[in-house]
Each structure stands twice: as structure tokens, then as C-alpha cells.
Amino acid sequence: MIYLDNAATTWPKPEETIAAIEDCIRHAGANPGRGGHKMSLSAGRIVYETREAVAKLFKVDDPVRIVFTGNATESLNLALKGLLKPGDHVITSSMEHNSMARPLYVLQKRGVEVTQLQCSPTGTLEPGAVANAIKKNTVAVAILHASNVTGTILPIEEIGRITRANGVFLIVDAAQTAGLLDIDVNRINVDMLAFTGHKSLYGPQGTGGLFIRDGVLPEPLCQGGTGSKSESLEQPEDMPDRFESGTPNTPGLAGLGAGIRFIMSRGLDSIRKHEQVLVARFLEGLKQMKEIQIYGPADPSIQVPVVSVNVRGQDSSEIAFILDKAFDIACRSGLHCAPAAHRTIGTLDRGTVRFSFSIFNTPTEVDYVLDALERTVAELP
Amino acid sequence: MIYLDNAATTWPKPEETIAAIEDCIRHAGANPGRGGHKMSLSAGRIVYETREAVAKLFKVDDPVRIVFTGNATESLNLALKGLLKPGDHVITSSMEHNSMARPLYVLQKRGVEVTQLQCSPTGTLEPGAVANAIKKNTVAVAILHASNVTGTILPIEEIGRITRANGVFLIVDAAQTAGLLDIDVNRINVDMLAFTGHKSLYGPQGTGGLFIRDGVLPEPLCQGGTGSKSESLEQPEDMPDRFESGTPNTPGLAGLGAGIRFIMSRGLDSIRKHEQVLVARFLEGLKQMKEIQIYGPADPSIQVPVVSVNVRGQDSSEIAFILDKAFDIACRSGLHCAPAAHRTIGTLDRGTVRFSFSIFNTPTEVDYVLDALERTVAELP
Numbered sequence: 001m002i003y004l005d006n007a008a009t010t011w012p013k014p015e016e017t018i019a020a021i022e023d024c025i026r027h028a029g030a031n032p033g034r035g036g037h038k039m040s041l042s043a044g045r046i047v048y049e050t051r052e053a054v055a056k057l058f059k060v061d062d063p064v065r066i067v068f069t070g071n072a073t074e075s076l077n078l079a080l081k082g083l084l085k086p087g088d089h090v091i092t093s094s095m096e097h098n099s100m101a102r103p104l105y106v107l108q109k110r111g112v113e114v115t116q117l118q119c120s121p122t123g124t125l126e127p128g129a130v131a132n133a134i135k136k137n138t139v140a141v142a143i144l145h146a147s148n149v150t151g152t153i154l155p156i157e158e159i160g161r162i163t164r165a166n167g168v169f170l171i172v173d174a175a176q177t178a179g180l181l182d183i184d185v186n187r188i189n190v191d192m193l194a195f196t197g198h199k200s201l202y203g204p205q206g207t208g209g210l211f212i213r214d215g216v217l218p219e220p221l222c223q224g225g226t227g228s229k230s231e232s233l234e235q236p237e238d239m240p241d242r243f244e245s246g247t248p249n250t251p252g253l254a255g256l257g258a259g260i261r262f263i264m265s266r267g268l269d270s271i272r273k274h275e276q277v278l279v280a281r282f283l284e285g286l287k288q289m290k291e292i293q294i295y296g297p298a299d300p301s302i303q304v305p306v307v308s309v310n311v312r313g314q315d316s317s318e319i320a321f322i323l324d325k326a327f328d329i330a331c332r333s334g335l336h337c338a339p340a341a342h343r344t345i346g347t348l349d350r351g352t353v354r355f356s357f358s359i360f361n362t363p364t365e366v367d368y369v370l371d372a373l374e375r376t377v378a379e380l381p
Numbered sequence: 382m383i384y385l386d387n388a389a390t391t392w393p394k395p396e397e398t399i400a401a402i403e404d405c406i407r408h409a410g411a412n413p414g415r416g417g418h419k420m421s422l423s424a425g426r427i428v429y430e431t432r433e434a435v436a437k438l439f440k441v442d443d444p445v446r447i448v449f450t451g452n453a454t455e456s457l458n459l460a461l462k463g464l465l466k467p468g469d470h471v472i473t474s475s476m477e478h479n480s481m482a483r484p485l486y487v488l489q490k491r492g493v494e495v496t497q498l499q500c501s502p503t504g505t506l507e508p509g510a511v512a513n514a515i516k517k518n519t520v521a522v523a524i525l526h527a528s529n530v531t532g533t534i535l536p537i538e539e540i541g542r543i544t545r546a547n548g549v550f551l552i553v554d555a556a557q558t559a560g561l562l563d564i565d566v567n568r569i570n571v572d573m574l575a576f577t578g579h580k581s582l583y584g585p586q587g588t589g590g591l592f593i594r595d596g597v598l599p600e601p602l603c604q605g606g607t608g609s610k611s612e613s614l615e616q617p618e619d620m621p622d623r624f625e626s627g628t629p630n631t632p633g634l635a636g637l638g639a640g641i642r643f644i645m646s647r648g649l650d651s652i653r654k655h656e657q658v659l660v661a662r663f664l665e666g667l668k669q670m671k672e673i674q675i676y677g678p679a680d681p682s683i684q685v686p687v688v689s690v691n692v693r694g695q696d697s698s699e700i701a702f703i704l705d706k707a708f709d710i711a712c713r714s715g716l717h718c719a720p721a722a723h724r725t726i727g728t729l730d731r732g733t734v735r736f737s738f739s740i741f742n743t744p745t746e747v748d749y750v751l752d753a754l755e756r757t758v759a760e761l762p
Contacts, residue, residue, distance in 0.1 A: 249587025
């Protein structure tokens with residue numbers, strides 16, 4: 001199988017990730033931060049080491065500013081619902097995934113004012129539009145770092161300068177960029193950064209988190225046992241306990257830590273270059289096929305390794321079906337949980353066929369997919 | 382190491398659990414319910430099979446009534462915050478874990494009226510007290526099935542008859558009983574049942590869920606991508622999508638499914654008998670030591686395999702420390718995230734030393750621990 005659905009979940013995982021999960025279950029399978037016995041301490045150490053690895057990756061000084069969740073969706077719900085109150089104004093974009101758009105819609109119904117900035121047909125946004133949209137009651141800009149539909153990288157650094165200058169919080173959905181682009185939370189001026197473990201961090205599904213800058217104090221989504229200040233009914237104020245109730249996904253976090261160490265040992269630069277080579281080769285081939293329409297920037301220097309296309313006149317699901325059945329190529333069709341993005345690029349009616357690459361894909365695979373697409377197009381009625 | 386902290390997390394896990402997790406990551410490592418390609422369908426099948434296994438275990442007719450979460454804490458937050466509105470009245474007990482008590486405390490501050498029924502010094506509750514506490518605005522009884530401190534099993538069936546007769550919802554925290562006691566959601570008349578995967582269901586940490594009876598419609602904790610009705614900003618109403626946003630912990634759920642198949646193949650009756658034998662042997666030995674105070678019913682027929690003790694005059698953490706360092710016994714000291722329970726049994730000042738057993742513990746281990754306790758007591762100043 002040629003797996004090109006890495007924007008959903010990267011596959012395969014590094015052997016290190018799988019080994020760390022198994023090792024954790026076998027040798028550190030107790031509750032972290034709860035008991036005082038040796039295996040509980042080992043479990044606690046694993047969680048802490050992963051927290052440190054995430055902090056190092058995002059250039060966060062204090063690892064306790066990293067809160068673990070089950071996925072980026074939970075992180076965004078925590079950031080948005082924890083921060084925004086009725087009467088507050090929030091600015092977002094027209095490229096958002098439902099993980100951002102649906103909680104914002106719920107908040108809007110509760111009295112939060114939401115401005116959705118229109119992105120260009122390739123999915124990007126003029127930073128000036130953000131500055132123009134800021135009002136007296138604007139509390140936050142909540143925006144994705146790169147699109148899961150077109151791969152378009154948004155101008156987060158410029159937006160961060162604007163939010164910082166205006167005393168507005170910046171909430172970034174880094175689901176598609178964490179582990180792929182060099183994210184420095186201070187350079188970007190991001191106040192809360194949501195990430196997931198199972199994409200370009202090469203951890204397992206069931207892991208994710210949120211960076212919360214010191215001084216930003218959202219309400220927790222959940223309260224419960226934290227293994228700390230147990231005598232009090234008040235949720236502890238300390239980080240990360242305030243936001244981490246109940247037993248965490250320790251083996252998952254072991255795998256996430258191994259995934260991050262894997263990408264850091266390869267080097268983000270070298271991974272980015274590898275994936276840019278694949279995307280460039282893929283785009284070059286696609287551009288030769290006149291039946292293929294490419295969405296997004298079609299420029300590997302300003303997009304993550306996600307390429308959306310359509311075959312003229314064809315439904316996206318039909319093409320993905322043929323590629324799976326006849327060529328054993330796993331890609332994804334439809335709306336990718338991001339209807340706003342499809343409205344922006346003009347594909348709300350039929351979605352797109354999306355190909356997304358990881359460090360494990362090869363130029364040979366790209367050529368095979370191009371050939372498969374050519375043959376599919378040729379055989380269409 | 383003798384591991385007796387199974388009420389926190391069972392360890393070791395069955396080989397089947399570990400194998401299922403690895404197999405899922407290697408061979409079904411895509412997103413369930415999102416793509417149409419073969420590996421995405423395999424992932425979807427795993428999640429569905431685990432949902433079926435949970436449904437079968439709890440005698441739930443329709444598997445979609447089972448919603449997956451990260452742990453019992455998240456399940457209880459969802460059940461309580463999703464259901465209770467300001468002005469509603471909820472009845473709870475004085476034995477609750479902070480996973481129940483802390484979200485109820487937050488709700489109380491938002492205007493929900495909370496009645497905490499006082500349990501007996503062994504941790505049980507007279508069902509009549511529930512009937513007496515029901516008022517016009519009572520919406521739910523929210524109560525644990527068995528105590529994580531004393532092991533005491535609460536009279537849930539009797540309480541369920543009372544709630545059903547009075548048109549009040551019953552929310553049960555089954556963290557300590559799922560997989561251990563025979564839970565039939567219809568016999569118990571439970572409306573929402575919270576469970577965790579990493580205790581007596583022998584799955585990994587990072588898994589859990591909530592049974593939600595048809596007709597009970599809490600608000601979701603999170604909204605986001607569900608892979609369904611993606612064109613709408615409204616969270617889908619369908620079960621389980623309404624409550625499951627973002628990529629789930631598929632490998633964790635693979636492990637949970639294997640864990641449930643493991644206990645079902647052994648038979649809940651036979652597991653219960655095994656653990657009752659261990660608890661009976663342990664209690665018998667403890668009763669010979671005049672320095673030891675036992676909490677809870679001290680009767681294996683009415684408790685789960687959790688036994689809390691103190692050595693007269695000693696801090697619980699000191700005893701647990703000696704058992705770990707000198708005898709390589711992993712138990713747990715302190716409040717076990719359940720201060721109300723300790724207030725009820727009179728140990729809020731120093732906690733208890735808690736021993737909890739799993740299917741993998743043996744009578745020889747029980748004897749070793751009894752011997753270690755005897756020697757520890759003998760050497761105390």
C-alpha cells in the first residue's frame with residue numbers, strides 16, 4: 001500500500017514510537033504522579049520527559065506550560081471555551097477545520113461575537129485583514145497555522161505581531177504544522193498553541209496538547225483527581241494539574257516522546273526538505289495533466305506536504321475509490337472536516353482528493369501515484 | 382515487584398492487550414471513520430468492535446449508546462456538566478472520588494443544588510436516604526458503584542429502583558467495578574455509566590467511556606470534526622458522533638477491546654472468585670495483627686478487591702514507603718483523590734495504605750505482603 005493520508009494520521013510510525021509504548025506498558029504501567037512506589041515514579045518520569053520534549057520543540061522555557069489532551073480538538077475546545085465569555089469578540093479565518101469552527105459556533109450561540117475573515121482562493125490571508133478586524137471587545141484571534149485541505153501556510157508570525165501589539169490573544173491550531181515547521185512560541189507570539197501527537201510528531205493517536213503562555217488562564221474543561229491537593233474540592237491552580245484530571249494516556253505519551261525525539265534527531269530542516277522534494281515532484285507531475293485541477297498555492301515553499309486536487313468533472317470520492325481499489329493508494333476524498341475551507345477554494349459541492357506525505361514516503365511512490373492518476377484519468381468515460 | 386496498586390491501574394496487562402495495540406499501530410494505523418481507504422476502514426472496524434465488546438459487557442442493546450472518552454473523569458464531567466443546569470438538584474454521596482466531587486463543586490458554584498448523603502463509617506449508604514433526599518427539582522443521583530478507598534460496593538440496584546420510580550436520572554461512576562462486577566444497565570436502571578479502560582477492563586491508560594441511555598441527551602463537552610455531516614457547523618446529533626470529536630485513541634481502543642475479550646473469556650464470575658479468595662486471605666492475615674486497623678466492610682462478598690489499612694500511630698505514606706523500598710511492594714498511600722471518603726471513614730488526616738488486587742495476583746503474593754507488614758510493624762520504634 002502507498003499511504004498518502006498523513007495529514008490525517010502519519011503511518012507508518014517509527015519503530016521507536018512503537019517500542020516506547022510497549023516498554024511503558026510492560027515496565028512503567030502504573031499511574032504517573034499518583035503513587036509513591038517505583039513504577040508510579042517511572043510512569044511520572046515518562047510523562048515529564050515527553051512534556052520536556054514538547055517544550056523543547058516549541059522553545060517553551062517551562063515544560064509545565066504544556067498541557068496534555070487527547071487530541072487537537074480537545075485542545076482547541078479547552079482554549080476557546082476556557083477563554084471566551086459572552087460579549088467577547090474573536091477573529092477567525094475561512095479556512096478553519098471543524099475542530100475550530102464548531103466550538104466557535106457553539107460559543108457564538110452563547111453570545112461570543114465571531115468574525116470570520118475571508119481567505120484567498122489559495123487559502124491564505126492578508127495579515128492586514130486581522131489588524132482591521134480588531135475591535136474594542138476583541139479578546140483573541142483563533143486561527144490555523146496551515147490548512148489541512150490545501151496545505152497553505154498562514155502568515156502566523158505577522159498575525160502574532162499584530163495581536164501582541166493590540167493586546168489580543170493569539171490561539172493557533174498547529175495540527176498540521178507541529179513537527180513540520182519550526183515553531184518558536186516566542187517568535188510567533190502565540191498565547192495558546194494546540195497540537196496533536198499522531199500527525200507530524202509521529203506519536204500515536206490519543207495524544208495531543210496545548211501550550212498555554214504564563215498569564216493566560218482559561219477555565220479547565222474538566223475537573224477531577226490530579227494526585228495533588230487531593231483534600232480540596234477546588235481544582236488545583238498549579239500547572240499542568242489545573243488542566244489534567246484523571247489518569248493520563250501514559251503509554252501514548254511515551255510514544256509521543258519517542259516520536260518527538262525521532263524527528264529532532266532527524267532534524268526538522270531535513271524532514272521539511274525531504275517533504276518539499278516530494279511535493280515539488282508531485283506538483284510537477286500533476287501540472288502535466290490537463291484534466292487535473294490543483295488547489296492551494298502549488299508551491300512547496302509556502303505549503304505543508306498536503307496537496308488537494310480534483311479530476312475535472314469527477315467526484316472526489318470516485319477518484320479516491322479507484323486509487324484505493326485498483327492501485328492500493330490510500331488518500332482521502334471529501335471535505336476533510338473543513339467545509340469553510342472548501343467554500344473558500346470553491347469545492348464545497350464535491351470536496352477534493354487529498355494527498356499528504358510523511359518522512360516515510362519516497363520519490364518512487366510519488367511517481368507511482370502520478371502514473372496511477374494518469375491511468376485513472378485515461379480510463380474515465 | 383509485587384504490584385498491589387490495581388485500583389489505580391491494573392498491571393501487568395494481558396499479552397493480548399499489548400499485542401492488539403501494536404497490531405493496530407502497525408496494520409490499522411489510519412483514522413477510523415474518516416477516509417474511505419482500506420486502512421481507514423480497518424481502523425473503523427477496530428473502534429466498532431470495541432464498542433460492541435463494551436456494549437455486550439454491560440448488556441447494552443445498541444453499541445452506539447457507548448461513547449468513548451480518555452478516562453472516567455472525562456466521562457463524569459461529560460455526564461454531569463452535560464446534564465445539570467442551574468436550579469437543578471443532584472444527590473451524591475460522601476464516598477465520591479474527586480472525579481465526581483470536583484465537577485459537582487464547579488456546578489454548585491454555577492447554581493446547581495448538591496446534596497451529599499452521609500455514608501456509614503464502612504462506606505455504605507442506606508438506599509432509603511436517597512429516596513428521602515429526592516425533591517421537586519431533583520434531576521439526578523450521581524454516585525459511585527464501589528469505593529476506591531474501602532472497596533465498599535454501594536447498593537446501586539436499590540438506588541436505581543428508587544431513581545426510576547421517581548423519574549430521576551441515575552449517573553454511576555463504575556471506575557472500580559467495570560469488568561469486576563456483573564453490570565447490566567437495564568437491571569441497574571442506570572442512565573449514564575462512566576467507566577475507565579485501564580483498571581479491571583485490562584485495557585491501556587487513555588481509554589474510557591460513558592454509556593448514555595437512549596432519551597438522555599447531555600450537551601457535549603467538545604465539538605469538532607467527526608467525519609460525519611462535515612458540511613454543517615452544528616455538531617451532529619447522531620450517536621456516538623455527537624460526543625466523539627477529533628481523532629480517537631484507536632490503538633488504545635484496540636487494547637481495550639482485547640482486554641474486554643480477555644476478561645469475558647475468563648468469565649467475570651471466575652475473576653471475581655479469584656479476587657475474593659485473595660481478599661479473604663489478606664483480611665484474615667490482617668485481622669491477626671493487632672497493630673493494623675482495617676477500613677471498609679472487611680468482607681470480600683460486599684467489597685471489590687481494594688483493602689485500606691493503617692498501622693496504628695503511623696502515617697500511611699511512611700508504611701507505603703517502607704513496603705516499596707524494603708520489600709518491593711507497590712501499594713498506595715494518602716487520600717487516593719477521594720477526601721470525602723476519608724472524612725467518612727475518619728482518615729482525612731493521614732490517609733490510608735491501600736492494597737488492590739487483580740487477576741494476576743496470587744495467594745503467595747498475599748502471604749508475602751502479610752509477612753512484610755508483620756516485619757514492618759515489628760521494627761517500628
